[in-house]
Amino acid sequence: MFQALADPTRRLMVQRLCEGPASVSELAAPLAMTLSAVVQHLSVLEGAGLVRSQKVGRVRTCRIETQALRAAEHWISERRTLWERRFDRLGAYLAEQAEKPEEGNGI
C-alpha cells in the first residue's frame, strides 16, 4: 500500500485516476516512459488494491478504489491521534505540576 504510493509516477497515476477513469494509454500519455513501464506501475497499484481495471475490447479501463486509500488514511490518522492525545495528556500533566511546583519535576 504505502509501497505502491512511494513512487512519484504512481502517485501521478493515482492523481490522474481521481479525476476520472482512464485507459492505459491515456494514463501513459503525460508520462515520459514506455507503455510497458506504465503497465508495470499499474500492476503494482492493482496489487495494492488501489486501482481496479477491466478490459473491454482491446482497451483496459482503470479506476481508483477508494477503500484502499481510506485504509491508508486510517492507518496514519490512528497513529497521529494516538500521539496527539499523549501530547495533550503531557500538557495537562505539566499544567498540573505547575500548580504545585515544590516537587521534583521528572518529565
Add this chain to the structure above:
Amino acid sequence: MFQALADPTRRLMVQRLCEGPASVSELAAPLAMTLSAVVQHLSVLEGAGLVRSQKVGRVRTCRIETQALRAAEHWISERRTLWERRFDRLGAYLAEQAEKPEEGNGI
C-alpha cells in the same frame, strides 16, 4: 514521505514512537537487526520529516513529528474525496437519467 512509510520496519518504528519518545537502542530492541540498520532507517524517517531527534549525553532520543503525518493524511484524503465527490455526481446524474429513460444512455 510515502517512501519512508513504505518499509514495514520503519512503520513499526513510527508505531513505537507514537506511544512515546524512545532512544535509538530502545527502538532497536524489538527489531531483529543491527543497531546500524536501525540508525539508517531512522535517518530516512528524519529525512522525511516524520521523526525529530536530539542527542543529550550519549543517548539520542527520538519522537515523531505529527505535522508530516498530517501532510500525508491530507494528500490521501484530498484525492479520495475528489474521487468520491465525482462518484456522487455520477450517482446523481444516473438518478436523473433514470427519471427520463427515453434518451440514449452514454456513461
Add this chain to the structure above:
DNA sequence: GCGATACTTAAGCGAATGCTTCACCAACCA
C-alpha cells in the same frame, strides 16, 4: 584512567525496483 555503553560512519553485498527493448497477440477499421 579504564572498561562498558550508546551510538556513528564507511564499505560492501545481494535482492528488489524502475526502466527499456523486443517480440507478440487481439481488436478495430479502411
Add this chain to the structure above:
DNA sequence: TGGTTGGTGAAGCATTCGCTTAAGTATCGC
C-alpha cells in the same frame, strides 16, 4: 485483408534499498 492501434510478457540492465560487518568516537560509572 492488411495495417494500425492498444495492450501483454519476458529478458536484461542500471540503480537503489535494506542489511551486515568492522572500525571508529564520545560519554558514563567505577
